[in-house]
Amino acid sequence: MHPMSAEQSQPVAGGLGRRSTPAQTPAQVRQAARSGRFNGHTSGLADRHVQGNLVVLPAEHAADFLRFCQRNPKPCPLLAVGEPGQPGLPGLGADIDIRTDVPRYRVWRHGELVDEPGDISALWQSDFVSFVLGCSFSFEQALLDEGMRLRHIDEGRNVAMFRTSTAAAAAGPFAGPLVVTMRPLKAADAIRAVQITSRYPAVHGAPVHIGDPALIGIADLSRPDYGDAVVVHADELPVFWACGVTPQAALVQARLPLAITHAPGCMLVTDLLNHQLASF
Amino acid sequence: MHPMSAEQSQPVAGGLGRRSTPAQTPAQVRQAARSGRFNGHTSGLADRHVQGNLVVLPAEHAADFLRFCQRNPKPCPLLAVGEPGQPGLPGLGADIDIRTDVPRYRVWRHGELVDEPGDISALWQSDFVSFVLGCSFSFEQALLDEGMRLRHIDEGRNVAMFRTSTAAAAAGPFAGPLVVTMRPLKAADAIRAVQITSRYPAVHGAPVHIGDPALIGIADLSRPDYGDAVVVHADELPVFWACGVTPQAALVQARLPLAITHAPGCMLVTDLLNHQLASF
Numbered sequence: 166m167h168p169m170s171a172e173q174s175q176p177v178a179g180g181l182g183r184r185s186t187p188a189q190t191p192a193q194v195r196q197a198a199r200s201g202r203f204n205g206h207t208s209g210l211a212d213r214h215v216q217g218n219l220v221v222l223p224a225e226h227a228a229d230f231l232r233f234c235q236r237n238p239k240p241c242p243l244l245a246v247g248e249p250g251q252p253g254l255p256g257l258g259a260d261i262d263i264r265t266d267v268p269r270y271r272v273w274r275h276g277e278l279v280d281e282p283g284d285i286s287a288l289w290q291s292d293f294v295s296f297v298l299g300c301s302f303s304f305e306q307a308l309l310d311e312g313m314r315l316r317h318i319d320e321g322r323n324v325a326m327f328r329t330s331t332a333a334a335a336a337g338p339f340a341g342p343l344v345v346t347m348r349p350l351k352a353a354d355a356i357r358a359v360q361i362t363s364r365y366p367a368v369h370g371a372p373v374h375i376g377d378p379a380l381i382g383i384a385d386l387s388r389p390d391y392g393d394a395v396v397v398h399a400d401e402l403p404v405f406w407a408c409g410v411t412p413q414a415a416l417v418q419a420r421l422p423l424a425i426t427h428a429p430g431c432m433l434v435t436d437l438l439n440h441q442l443a444s445f
Numbered sequence: 446m447h448p449m450s451a452e453q454s455q456p457v458a459g460g461l462g463r464r465s466t467p468a469q470t471p472a473q474v475r476q477a478a479r480s481g482r483f484n485g486h487t488s489g490l491a492d493r494h495v496q497g498n499l500v501v502l503p504a505e506h507a508a509d510f511l512r513f514c515q516r517n518p519k520p521c522p523l524l525a526v527g528e529p530g531q532p533g534l535p536g537l538g539a540d541i542d543i544r545t546d547v548p549r550y551r552v553w554r555h556g557e558l559v560d561e562p563g564d565i566s567a568l569w570q571s572d573f574v575s576f577v578l579g580c581s582f583s584f585e586q587a588l589l590d591e592g593m594r595l596r597h598i599d600e601g602r603n604v605a606m607f608r609t610s611t612a613a614a615a616a617g618p619f620a621g622p623l624v625v626t627m628r629p630l631k632a633a634d635a636i637r638a639v640q641i642t643s644r645y646p647a648v649h650g651a652p653v654h655i656g657d658p659a660l661i662g663i664a665d666l667s668r669p670d671y672g673d674a675v676v677v678h679a680d681e682l683p684v685f686w687a688c689g690v691t692p693q694a695a696l697v698q699a700r701l702p703l704a705i706t707h708a709p710g711c712m713l714v715t716d717l718l719n720h721q722l723a724s725f
Contacts, residue, residue: 352654352655352656352657352660353653353654355655356639356651356652356653356654356655359636359639359640359643359651360639360640360643360651363639363640363643371636371639371640372636373633373636374632374633374636375632375635375636375655375656375682376632376635376655376656376682377632377680380632380680400657400660402655402656445725
């Protein structure tokens with residue numbers, strides 16, 4: 166299970182058992198994170214609501230990062246950008262304080278991971294800009310809602326992620342490979358998944374590849390670069406979606422003196438409904 | 446080239462060279478068929494307009510055939526059903542006379558092909574009911590309009606069609622295999638093709654299968670059951686759509702005393718615009 170504070174007075178069911186998770190409001194999840202009671206994975210929490218990847222950067226790099234996102238909309242779908250120095254993101258939830266409301270953060274100095282705190286108030290700078298990017302939890306929920314099975318969820322694993330041979334479009338210091346998630350699906354489900362995820366461009370949208378992993382530079386599906394491997398059966402196709410780890414990889418490569426992200430799986434839970442993101 | 450009448454006073458460019466075909470109105474194509482000047486393939490003619498598969502049956506079988514179509518909407522998307530005995534289909538074109546306006550017909554007796562006339566006026570019965578079903582030309586045009594290449598069109602061939610191991614849902618005497626068309630596409634185009642064809646449920650809609658042909662009972666892609674083989678390259682996926690030959694196969698299997706269809710590729714050209722069929 167996920168790391169939880171010892172003083173867990175009001176339990177928040179964390180983790181990957183998405184089907185059996187009790188309903189939570191986004192504000193309850195954020196409050197639990199804010200109070201330090203919860204620093205675990207948010208998969209399955211407030212599952213009708215949009216969760217987001219977080220990137221926090223000094224303002225001097227904001228324009229480059231925005232251009233990076235604009236040039237790579239599938240891996241980097243921007244849901245919100247904060248005002249410089251402001252910890253609020255009122256478009257995603259009136260009470261959000263981005264310094265405290267993510268269950269766990271990662272602090273990067275010169276491209277090196279140096280800490281995983283549950284709160285970044287002490288690190289906050291008056292020039293910090295917050296970026297929240299869409300996350301595959303939203304489209305996975307749309308697939309689950311259609312009765313589809315996703316193996317990594319059934320098996321309680323993180324989704325398998327791979328660095329591809331496709332380069333993301335660079336902007337300023339931000340460059341790196343397109344990172345993808347992979348979900349094995351039977352052909353009919355793969356077709357249905359293209360239809361469903363096409364409706365959600367703000368959370369990575371349609372797949373970027375189906376079939377032979379070698380064509381996008383993936384040598385071995387059993388050895389993901391991030392997350393956990395899952396088996397692909399003979400009657401299944403591996404289906405690949407652009408992944409929000411792409412900007413994190415670019416951030417590491419940029420070697421900025423200071424940057425902050427969420428910790429993997431520990432997302433910002435917003436008040437937006439997944440359904441609000443549907444483009445048709 | 447396609448069979449053309451010797452007295453071809455007003456040429457109608459037939460055949461498969463879809464990109465270079467001059468614009469024609471649907472009424473011009475029908476008039477050319479009606480007058481006997483044209484009995485060729487309609488691929489690429491009036492290419493913004495919907496073309497249809499034709500089935501003509503005695504009224505006593507109409508209800509069973511309607512149920513067959515209702516139960517198999519992907520291979521049998523009904524665009525129009527005529528009134529018993531009436532050769533008009535005003536919903537598809539004010540002037541349509543279904544006895545003359547298809548360039549070439551096939552006459553089936555007890556499941557055997559007995560004739561391929563250019564006119565069925567002499568065979569028409571007061572109890573005949575006409576069924577017009579959507580055809581893949583409409584979604585192929587949508588794919589071409591997006592800049593996609595389709596190999597069978599580039600090579601001037603008919604699309605490859607295969608009988609699958611999937612049974613169509615039976616109704617009355619109508620039963621048989623699901624027949625599919627196959628187009629080889631690179632993964633990114635396959636994903637885009639799912640998106641585009643999903644918008645056109647009235648002309649077969651999204652693919653029914655992608656990838657391993659053996660999973661749907663196809664032993665050898667180089668040996669189609671109908672149409673012409675095309676090569677599938679190593680960096681391509683075979684993509685399979687439900688096909689309007691499915692009802693023809695069911696019709697043959699039903700061994701009705703008399704039934705009439707269009708001849709392959711010689712479709713009814715309607716006044717409907719392809720774009721009018723888009724569901725979103």
